[in-house]
Amino acid sequence: MSDGDAGRAVEFVGPERVEVVPTEAPVPGPDEVVVDATVSAVSAGSELLAYRGELDPETVADEELPALDGDLSYPLRYGYAVVGSVTAVGDAIDPAWRGRTVFAFNPHETRFAVAPDALRPVPDGIDPETATLFANAETAVTLTLDAAPRIGERVAVFGEGVVGLLTTALLARSGAETVVAVEPKDRRRSLASEFGADAVVDPSRYGG
Structure with missing residues (x-):
């Protein structure tokens, strides 16, 4: 996937209705990096509740995770265990971040921009599937x-x-x-x- 490519995201659009929607190509801000997702884990608990329409739409998604801002009303992008590779860095970011395998608390989407302090580098020897845990x-x-x-x-x-x-x-x-x-x-x-x-x-x- 080249730096100019757009991406896709999983979106809960209503009870028992899920769509894969296109997203704009993320452009990193000066203090951000772009991550290309390799694998994204599904939560059998909270995501099934979102799928069934059993979440309170007025509940804040997660105040501590910037990627999960807003409430739990539809349409909703959810998920919090993505592993991928850093493919682009902002002007103020150490270029050494490029190419790193990282874990992110982020919804299911193919590419996203995020601040490095929200990422956790995956140690050598741990495969992406394991790192989603x-x-x-x-x-x-x-x-x-x-x-x-x-x-x-x-x-x-x-x-x-x-x-x-x-x-x-x-x-x-x-x-x-x-x-x-x-x-x-x-x-x-x-x-x-x-x-x-x-x-x-x-x-x-x-x-x-």
């Missing part, structure tokens, strides 16, 4: 720090989706004596064991 890993780290397990404590993680599995992996490396994963799906329980859970529990076996 940075946002989930950040949440897992926060949960683990908030739980603050003490040496010898027993900890349970309810739900072994992406964030649950990452949290389980981190807790398994903490001072907790036992980490128990509670999850009804066989595959996820198996993954929880691989990620370090000392025991797994199928809650459906104990239903009334």
Whole structure:
């Protein structure tokens, strides 16, 4: 994709209606870079809510992420886990940024301009698909720090989706004596064991 090319973006236009719309070619400001997206992860939680029309349209999208300004009314561009390469830099930006692989909290679109301080360089050896999990890993780290397990404590993680599995992996490396994963799906329980859970529990076996 050349620097003059326009791009495309995913747009939620109404309940159960999603379109791919054209976007103008981004031009970096003096303090910005342009990122060409390589891969963009879909959130099975919040994005399904947007798709179904179950988000409060008057809710602020995310006050801490400039790329998600405005509210959650339609039409809505959403998403927060994009990995791509820096293809252009503004006049005030170090040219060394060009060519870097970076992570961005940004909606699904092929190209976008952004300030470098909103990006996270992807370390060597981590592929773009794995790097899209940075946002989930950040949440897992926060949960683990908030739980603050003490040496010898027993900890349970309810739900072994992406964030649950990452949290389980981190807790398994903490001072907790036992980490128990509670999850009804066989595959996820198996993954929880691989990620370090000392025991797994199928809650459906104990239903009334």
